[in-house]
Amino acid sequence: xxxxxxxxxxxxxxxxxxxxxxxxxxxxxxxxxxxxxxxxxxxxxxxxxxxxxxxxxxxxxxxxxxxxxxxxxxxxxxxxxxxxxxxxxxxxxxxxxxxxxxxxxxxxxxxxxxxxxxxxxxxxxxxxxxxxxxxxxxxxxxxxxxxxxxxxxxxxxxxxxxxxxxxxxxxxxxxxxxxxxxxxxxxxxxxxxxxxxxxxxxxxxxxxxxxxxxxxxxxxxxxxxxxxxxxxxxxxxxxxxxxxxxxxxxxxxxxxxxxxxxxxxxxxxxxxxxxxxxxxxxxxxxxxxxxxxxxxxxxxxxxxxxxxxxxxxxxxxxxxxxxxxxxxxxxxxxxxxxxxxxxxxxxxxxxxxxxxxxxxxxxxxxxxxxxxxxxxxxxxxxxxxxxxxxxxxxxxxxxxxxxxxxxxxxxxxxxxxxxxxxxxxxxxxxxxxxxxxxxxxxxxxxxxxxxxxxxxxxxxxxxxxxxxxxxxxxx
Numbered sequence: 001x002x003x004x005x006x007x008x009x010x011x012x013x014x015x016x017x018x019x020x021x022x023x024x025x026x027x028x029x030x031x032x033x034x035x036x037x038x039x040x041x042x043x044x045x046x047x048x049x050x051x052x053x054x055x056x057x058x059x060x061x062x063x064x065x066x067x068x069x070x071x072x073x074x075x076x077x078x079x080x081x082x083x084x085x086x087x088x089x090x091x092x093x094x095x096x097x098x099x100x101x102x103x104x105x106x107x108x109x110x111x112x113x114x115x116x117x118x119x120x121x122x123x124x125x126x127x128x129x130x131x132x133x134x135x136x137x138x139x140x141x142x143x144x145x146x147x148x149x150x151x152x153x154x155x156x157x158x159x160x161x162x163x164x165x166x167x168x169x170x171x172x173x174x175x176x177x178x179x180x181x182x183x184x185x186x187x188x189x190x191x192x193x194x195x196x197x198x199x200x201x202x203x204x205x206x207x208x209x210x211x212x213x214x215x216x217x218x219x220x221x222x223x224x225x226x227x228x229x230x231x232x233x234x235x236x237x238x239x240x241x242x243x244x245x246x247x248x249x250x251x252x253x254x255x256x257x258x259x260x261x262x263x264x265x266x267x268x269x270x271x272x273x274x275x276x277x278x279x280x281x282x283x284x285x286x287x288x289x290x291x292x293x294x295x296x297x298x299x300x301x302x303x304x305x306x307x308x309x310x311x312x313x314x315x316x317x318x319x320x321x322x323x324x325x326x327x328x329x330x331x332x333x334x335x336x337x338x339x340x341x342x343x344x345x346x347x348x349x350x351x352x353x354x355x356x357x358x359x360x361x362x363x364x365x366x367x368x369x370x371x372x373x374x375x376x377x378x379x380x381x382x383x384x385x386x387x388x389x390x391x392x393x394x395x396x397x398x399x400x401x402x403x404x405x406x407x408x409x410x411x412x413x414x415x416x417x418x419x420x421x422x423x424x425x426x427x428x429x430x431x432x433x434x435x436x437x438x439x440x441x442x443x444x445x446x447x448x449x450x451x452x453x454x455x456x457x458x459x460x461x462x463x464x465x466x467x468x469x470x471x472x473x474x475x
Contacts, residue, residue, distance in 0.1 A: 366388075
């Protein structure tokens, strides 16, 4: 099949969160299965054109926008058998930041139309157009409506990576990109919900784990779209994410000091010592080291982790934190780090190389999320022999089996109720297991043997594409 991806961020070119990892590695896995895959993403100002060999010469197209047209360039490269098209209009699309501009709704609506125009004017006839999250959501009703004939009637697929962010904006945005102003439930008068429009019009809708696909049908996790999603239940797929096992490979990772594998784990102890030294933590092989990587926000459980952190430290543990988030939590954790120097390290910001050293050097990885569509941190931690401690929700419930509940097949420690005490109990159980050398060694070896590559998940995506194509043809 000819498959076109559209996403706001794609690794390794531009990365803010897990969306970039999926949009970067899933196309590679589909290409390995023999499909023709291309990706469209904005040429953000943070993308290093020289590093990635992005040409200065490119096709330039005139794209309708409001009552006029804007000129958009489409430089492209080929990586791993996948064509990557960078959509470039410096005034509207290519900005210094991926998200956070006051006109995000307008510029991403234009990005969606620029993708549709590139496919239509270029004569490309994709079998499937696959849009990701609200930023590219309006591409779905465009491809299913005004552009359908020009594109040859492709199937449309929309993937929800995080339902909490739906891109609501003033409804006049649709007029700028040629979409009708008709409302889609649960839109309110004068409001546009791009995600709702994509869910309503796509041939297939997916999200990034089986559990999350069930959860979003409920008021607790549906964020106001549960009724609309229930209408699309028959076309709703839950497919767990994979990870790029070449990037996350402790046997070959260029970012860690010493390589290791499930067969020879000695290097992991050396990586732990090196990480402790790098972060100003006391160097100790016996001390359990907990890693935390991600946003310091309540979705990620920072509100219940904050009161548990001192307990971890009192129990003789260490914590290495990398991320940014809400100012009040950043301030709390700065104070904790100052008060517990040598036991708690806080690095505000994101550093991909340091993140991989934390995965490799930590003993345990904390993900006490309030909700988690899939989660990649626990999958990466498996790869590095680092045992996750998670809340049993969304993709975390699908991928982490509690080691106390299942001694033979357990892969981590989990809790259900979203509160500090259940998290603290899971942490205490993890520390007890860590103190049991033989049990811990067996657990580390087991998690390193798990296969969370994209191979199996990519085949499920192909099944969904085929179903969407059949649905589009029937329509």
